[in-house]
Amino acid sequence: MSQPNQRQGLIFTLAAVLTGGVLVAGTMVYTLLKTTETPSNIASTTPIPNISPNLSEAPVETSPIATSEPTENTPPIPVQKKQQSISPTKTNPSKKNLGGVNLANKDLRRMNLQKAQMGGTNLANSNLSGVDLSGANLGGANLSQTNLTNANLSNTDLRGANLSGANLKGANLDDAYTDGANLNGAILP
Structure with a gap:
C-alpha cells in the first residue's frame, strides 16, 4: 500500500473509532439521565397548584434587592417590601x-x-x-x-x-x- 493510501486508511479508521466512541458516550449519558428521572407515579401524586387567572408577576423574584450598608455620613437606605398583590387594573402584561x-x-x-x-x-x-x-x-x-x-x-x-x-x-x-x-x-x- 502506498503511503498516501495508508494515511487515508489510518485517518478513516481514526474517524470511525472517534465517532463510535462519541456514540457510545452519548448513549451512556442518555441512559444515565433516563434512569435518574422522577418516576411518573410520583408526579401523579403531587398536587397541582391552582393558577389564578391574573398572573401579573413573574414566577420568580426579579426585582433588585437593596444591599447597601450605611456609611459614616450616609443614612441607611430603606428596603422596599415587595407588593403583596396587584389590582387587575394595574396589571402590566409584559x-x-x-x-x-x-x-x-x-x-x-x-x-x-x-x-x-x-x-x-x-x-x-x-x-x-x-x-x-x-x-x-x-x-x-x-x-x-x-x-x-x-x-x-x-x-x-x-x-x-x-x-x-x-x-x-x-x-x-x-x-x-x-x-x-x-x-x-x-x-x-
Missing part, C-alpha cells in the same frame, strides 16, 4: 413570565396572556379558546392538541412551537411568526 411552566390540560380561557413570555411552556391539550395572546412569546412551546379557537395570536412568536393537532379555527394569526412551527394535523383558520 411582566408575565411563564417560560417553561407546565400548563398541560388546563382551562386558561379567562387569562390575559397578552405579551406573556411563554417560551418552552407546555400547553398540550389546554383550552385557550378566545384568549388574547397577542405579542406573546410562545417560541418552542408545546401547543399540541390545544384548543385555540378564536384566540388572538397576532404578532405572536410561534417559531419552533409544536401546534400538531391544535384547533386554530377562527384564530387571528396576523403577523405571527411561525417559522419552524409544527402544524401537522392542525385545524387552520
Whole structure:
C-alpha cells in the first residue's frame, strides 16, 4: 500500500473509532439521565397548584434587592417590601413570565396572556379558546392538541412551537411568526 493510501486508511479508521466512541458516550449519558428521572407515579401524586387567572408577576423574584450598608455620613437606605398583590387594573402584561411552566390540560380561557413570555411552556391539550395572546412569546412551546379557537395570536412568536393537532379555527394569526412551527394535523383558520 502506498503511503498516501495508508494515511487515508489510518485517518478513516481514526474517524470511525472517534465517532463510535462519541456514540457510545452519548448513549451512556442518555441512559444515565433516563434512569435518574422522577418516576411518573410520583408526579401523579403531587398536587397541582391552582393558577389564578391574573398572573401579573413573574414566577420568580426579579426585582433588585437593596444591599447597601450605611456609611459614616450616609443614612441607611430603606428596603422596599415587595407588593403583596396587584389590582387587575394595574396589571402590566409584559411582566408575565411563564417560560417553561407546565400548563398541560388546563382551562386558561379567562387569562390575559397578552405579551406573556411563554417560551418552552407546555400547553398540550389546554383550552385557550378566545384568549388574547397577542405579542406573546410562545417560541418552542408545546401547543399540541390545544384548543385555540378564536384566540388572538397576532404578532405572536410561534417559531419552533409544536401546534400538531391544535384547533386554530377562527384564530387571528396576523403577523405571527411561525417559522419552524409544527402544524401537522392542525385545524387552520
